[in-house]
Amino acid sequence: MYIPSAYDIGNILLACNMAQGEIVAGCLAPHPPHLVYAENPEQNEPVAEGGWEQLRWGYERLRESLKDVDYDAIVILSPHWQTYVGTHFLGLENFQSLSVDPVFPNLFRYHYDMNVDVDLAKQIHDKAHSAGLAVKMMTNPDFRVDYGTITTGHMFRPEWDKPLVVISSNRSRAYYSVEVMQEMMVELGRVTREAIIESGKKVVVLASNSLSHRHFTTESEIPEDMSKEHITSHAMHLWDMRIIDYMKTGQCQRIIDEMPEFTEQAIAETDGGAFTWLLSTLEVPKYPAILHGYGTIIGTGNAIVEWPVYRYKEA
Amino acid sequence: MSAGEIVESFVVPVHPHTVLAPDLNEGWGKLRQAYDDAAQIIKDSEADLLIIYSTTWPSIIGHQLISDPNPEWVMVDHDFHELGSIHYSFNIDAEFAALWDAESKARGLQSRCVNYRGFPIDVGSVVALTLLNPDNKIPAVIVSSNVYADRSETTVLAKACKEIVRKTGRKAVAITAMSLSNRMFTEHIEPENDRIHSLKDDEWNQKILEFLSAGRLEDVGQLSRTIQQQIRVQKVVNFKPMWWLSAMNDNRNDLTGKVLAYEAIHGAGCAVVNLNPAHSGFGDKEYDEDDVEVFSGERGVLDTINTVETDQSDGPALWEPTEAEGSVNTNSAPKPVGAYPHARKVGDLLYLSGVGPRQPGTNEIPGGPIHDSNGNALNYDIKAQTQAVVDNIARILEEAGSSINNVLDVTSFLIDMDRDFKGYNEVWAETLGKVGPTRTTLAIRALPTPIAVEMKVIASI
Numbered sequence: 064m065y066i067p068s069a070y071d072i073g074n075i076l077l078a079c080n081m082a083q084g085e086i087v088a089g090c091l092a093p094h095p096p097h098l099v100y101a102e103n104p105e106q107n108e109p110v111a112e113g114g115w116e117q118l119r120w121g122y123e124r125l126r127e128s129l130k131d132v133d134y135d136a137i138v139i140l141s142p143h144w145q146t147y148v149g150t151h152f153l154g155l156e157n158f159q160s161l162s163v164d165p166v167f168p169n170l171f172r173y174h175y176d177m178n179v180d181v182d183l184a185k186q187i188h189d190k191a192h193s194a195g196l197a198v199k200m201m202t203n204p205d206f207r208v209d210y211g212t213i214t215t216g217h218m219f220r221p222e223w224d225k226p227l228v229v230i231s232s233n234r235s236r237a238y239y240s241v242e243v244m245q246e247m248m249v250e251l252g253r254v255t256r257e258a259i260i261e262s263g264k265k266v267v268v269l270a271s272n273s274l275s276h277r278h279f280t281t282e283s284e285i286p287e288d289m290s291k292e293h294i295t296s297h298a299m300h301l302w303d304m305r306i307i308d309y310m311k312t313g314q315c316q317r318i319i320d321e322m323p324e325f326t327e328q329a330i331a332e333t334d335g336g337a338f339t340w341l342l343s344t345l346e347v348p349k350y351p352a353i354l355h356g357y358g359t360i361i362g363t364g365n366a367i368v369e370w371p372v373y374r375y376k377e378a
Numbered sequence: 379m380s381a382g383e384i385v386e387s388f389v390v391p392v393h394p395h396t397v398l399a400p401d402l403n404e405g406w407g408k409l410r411q412a413y414d415d416a417a418q419i420i421k422d423s424e425a426d427l428l429i430i431y432s433t434t435w436p437s438i439i440g441h442q443l444i445s446d447p448n449p450e451w452v453m454v455d456h457d458f459h460e461l462g463s464i465h466y467s468f469n470i471d472a473e474f475a476a477l478w479d480a481e482s483k484a485r486g487l488q489s490r491c492v493n494y495r496g497f498p499i500d501v502g503s504v505v506a507l508t509l510l511n512p513d514n515k516i517p518a519v520i521v522s523s524n525v526y527a528d529r530s531e532t533t534v535l536a537k538a539c540k541e542i543v544r545k546t547g548r549k550a551v552a553i554t555a556m557s558l559s560n561r562m563f564t565e566h567i568e569p570e571n572d573r574i575h576s577l578k579d580d581e582w583n584q585k586i587l588e589f590l591s592a593g594r595l596e597d598v599g600q601l602s603r604t605i606q607q608q609i610r611v612q613k614v615v616n617f618k619p620m621w622w623l624s625a626m627n628d629n630r631n632d633l634t635g636k637v638l639a640y641e642a643i644h645g646a647g648c649a650v651v652n653l654n655p656a657h658s659g660f661g662d663k664e665y666d667e668d669d670v671e672v673f674s675g676e677r678g679v680l681d682t683i684n685t686v687e688t689d690q691s692d693g694p695a696l697w698e699p700t701e702a703e704g705s706v707n708t709n710s711a712p713k714p715v716g717a718y719p720h721a722r723k724v725g726d727l728l729y730l731s732g733v734g735p736r737q738p739g740t741n742e743i744p745g746g747p748i749h750d751s752n753g754n755a756l757n758y759d760i761k762a763q764t765q766a767v768v769d770n771i772a773r774i775l776e777e778a779g780s781s782i783n784n785v786l787d788v789t790s791f792l793i794d795m796d797r798d799f800k801g802y803n804e805v806w807a808e809t810l811g812k813v814g815p816t817r818t819t820l821a822i823r824a825l826p827t828p829i830a831v832e833m834k835v836i837a838s839i
């Protein structure tokens with residue numbers, strides 16, 4: 064009978080650990096606080112009479128679509144943790160506090176309690192550092208997580224039972240240009256993917272941003288009055304439809320190519336880099352994405368889109 | 379009570395280093411010392427109100443004002459979290475905020491008060507209030523910087539504020555929390571290596587400070603668009619704080635200015651500058667743009683009922699109110715449609731010309747006009763119109779040194795008694811009904827503009 068030695072057991076464990084991680088799905092998962100408000104979860108203080116159903120049903124379909132897909136962690140990049148000195152990562156195991164949206168405090172005052180996959184965060188951080196990107200771990204326990212992350216986190220998985228990796232939005236667009244932003248985000252996406260594969264974990268990646276992003280400058284008396292909700296202009300609508308069409312037909316490289324014009328002309332929230340980063344983590348997909356929903360929020364265009372990597376991965 | 383005034387103005391930097399790490403870098407320490415000196419100047423001025431316009435609080439729906447009397451929380455900077463946390467507990471003048479909010483609205487701006495536990499007060503405001511008001515003795519107000527606002531909107535915001543300062547007799551300090559050049563290093567640097575990001579940024583900063591030290595605030599305001607292009611990372615559409623501060627100082631160019639410190643924080647140009655209203659003898663203002671009192675830009679995107687604007691070519695021409703002994707006129711009431719004043723004072727009594735719901739400046743009609751420019755009937759909201767009439771009356775009375783509480787007698791005119799009496803009566807009950815003047819309501823065929831209600835008022839002073 065063969066009795067494995069301690070050396071053999073060590074090798075077997077190492078082999079298990081070295082099982083490759085993977086990105087099981089990537090999603091465009093925007094964060095208008097209005098959606099959480101309209102859902103009336105117990106964590107949010109204000110009470111709504113519903114509203115923005117097209118988008119909320121879109122999130123329902125997204126959750127349903129991923130219901131049987133197994134994963135260990137969620138990696139999210141939100142444009143509302145804005146950093147100018149490099150890219151930052153939440154670096155403590157748990158964050159709890161009250162998140163009040165500075166722009167729509169009437170709608171979003173959310174009590175959150177979220178866990179962070181610090182190991183995975185650190186792995187992405189280290190890889191990005193090696194690749195020459197400026198990075199920093201955020202380890203101040205008083206730090207308040209931005210409402211974009213919280214909103215996307217809640218709408219994507221209201222149970223909050225999977226740890227997150229939260230990446231800040233480096234404002235290189237503001238400092239340089241969309242082109243420079245994209246270069247950096249393509250690189251960050253690449254190292255994010257590598258780190259995930261090396262981690263051995265199954266991960267969902269989320270870009271938390273709207274498409275066209277011109278807001279109304281007034282708010283109706285009842286924010287959820289849907290008779291007042293529409294896109295701010297026809298031009299914004301055309302841009303959103305163009306980008307959605309590219310996603311649905313697997314032409315993501317064209318999105319990257321047209322990102323400078325789109326970001327500028329549609330004042331798109333893609334300026335925060337999340338969308339480019341997402342496409343890069345997915346190696347700029349050539350297969351069709353699933354559009355789960357599209358709708359406007361106070362005039363801005365929002366799409367909920369899934370790239371079902373699990374369906375297209377090579378056998 | 380004497381009329382209120384701005385007793386001092388300041389430009390102050392926004393980053394948390396002056397609070398959390400003044401000892402790590404000589405420049406940061408100098409900025410901290412300048413902040414402390416500014417606090418002493420404020421103390422010596424016996425100011426009773428601090429007004430902060432913060433560039434690190436962007437807003438979308440108009441301007442927002444903190445109106446929580448005692449906001450408390452812990453602030454951690456998004457970028458410089460490793461420096462530590464700032465615990466704050468501020469003394470906010472919620473009443474002033476509410477008055478400013480109302481005055482802004484009356485001048486055509488979108489505005490709202492914010493009073494929610496845990497609202498994240500921005501880093502610039504937290505740093506400025508922590509250091510300028512260390513014992514929290516002086517009540518403060520904080521206003522956001524609207525991302526879409528241009529010069530006229532920002533100027534009207536300041537004028538609304540000044541109006542309330544004047545009316546409430548406050549000795550106020552106007553403060554802008556801002557960087558000059560705002561380009562920071564995009565990588566971590568050791569504190570001892572801090573410097574202004576580029577020579578070009580430094581030269582522009584020096585130029586701005588040269589103007590400010592000469593008290594030429596309005597000149598800097600007029601350079602704002604150039605400054606935005608030259609040394610500002612384009613986070614928002616414009617560099618606005620100098621517009622606000624200049625308007626708070628009557629767009630003057632002859633203030634007494636003093637630069638208390640100018641240093642770098644992580645590459646950004648940071649200065650503490652004091653501007654005192656004493657005349658310095660430099661040039662008078664040479665104002666380059668329309669001196670706006672009310673804002674009439676793009677609004678009402680949401681409301682179909684309100685989007686039909688009164689076409690002036692279609693309605694009667696607007697007149698400047700006439701001036702005669704005892705007449706009372708105000709920019710915060712709609713322009714007359716003939717040669718008459720808003721009100722006239724005789725002894726202890728005030729006689730008001732007929733007041734309708736038209737909005738000062740924009741001439742818009744809350745609740746919508748009763749017909750379009752072709753004379754086609756439109757659906758309108760009588761309650762909104764009636765409320766707007768009452769608000770206009772209140773503003774005229776306040777201008778005359780009286781108030782809505784002193785109304786004695788009202789004659790109301792409705793163009794459609796059957797349709798509108800009920801709604802009109804409801805608003806009356808909630809407003810003038812509580813004051814208790816005598817009232818007569820008449821149905822008439824038409825009013826000169828497309829409105830449904832007008833009131834003729836007599837009040838005491």
Ligand SMILES: [Fe+2]
Pocket residue numbers: 094142143211273332
């Ligand atoms: Fe957003």
